[in-house]
Amino acid sequence: MRITAIEVVRRLPTARAVFPFAKIVNVVDGVCEIRTKERSVLLSAGSAVAVGAGRWCQLVPKPEVRAWTVYADDALWRRQMECFLPIKQRLVPGLHPDDWDGTPLVLHVGEERLRALEPIWRQLSLLDTNRQPLELVTARTIELVAQWVAAVAPVFLAPDARSEGLVDAWHPVEGRLTDPVLIGHIGKAVHVLRARLAEPWTVSSLAREVALSRTHLTRLFARYAGAPPMRFLTEVRVTEFTRLIEETDMSLACASQAVGWSDPRVASRWFRQRFGVTPSQYRTALSMHVESSAAPLNSAVG
Structure with a gap:
């Protein structure tokens, strides 16, 4: 599975970089600007931005930021999201994988959700095919990605789909923020x-x-x-x-x-x-x- 997560802390701007992978920056603490060829976006804690493969991206902290950046094979990520979000009509216009052209896509996930997702990203970052069977790593990756998407799915849903109670059914991972x-x-x-x-x-x-x-x-x-x-x-x-x-x-x-x-x-x-x-x-x-x-x-x- 070509998916991994990396925790980053920045106090100075990064160099421009082009990756052959889709890149999702999730801001946990602080504020940063994400610059691309198409546009620049300002992200505060609780926000995320997805950038498609093959597009240069630069992170500018203001003045410091801690974020989890997830890298994924672009085609694989689209297939996964199509499985998790199969009905296009239930989603906010423009958020279905078929509608995304790779330009920066901003999602306002919420600080509570992003902080609760940190254990999932850390477990994803620790998977290692050099020390664990490939099949186990693959299965665990799918499991962790499913938990992640389950937490953020309401962000993708149109208002009428949200009214069905999915938002209220969400709880922080293992009650991390409730005790x-x-x-x-x-x-x-x-x-x-x-x-x-x-x-x-x-x-x-x-x-x-x-x-x-x-x-x-x-x-x-x-x-x-x-x-x-x-x-x-x-x-x-x-x-x-x-x-x-x-x-x-x-x-x-x-x-x-x-x-x-x-x-x-x-x-x-x-x-x-x-x-x-x-x-x-x-x-x-x-x-x-x-x-x-x-x-x-x-x-x-x-």
């Missing part, structure tokens, strides 16, 4: 990890920080954040490491230390697992200022 106690524990843990990346965290030290047992902390993270605590931390570190090598002149070793990896080889290994290239190769490509058609899909996608 104040869980919001407190998980929210504090996530905030602490993001704010203090350079510290040598362990499950035990994080559990002490938020006054939970190791077992309970691990269970809550897996259920409500989409990954166990230390894997969640690894992904956040890779995201910040990527920002540092894109937006600063910091050496790879210093960038690695800044996010909590004393050995830059560890950073390189995780980075390559996500992007399929080494940090040095990635930085060299950026410095060339060439509109690249290289796929951002990592080895986790079959």
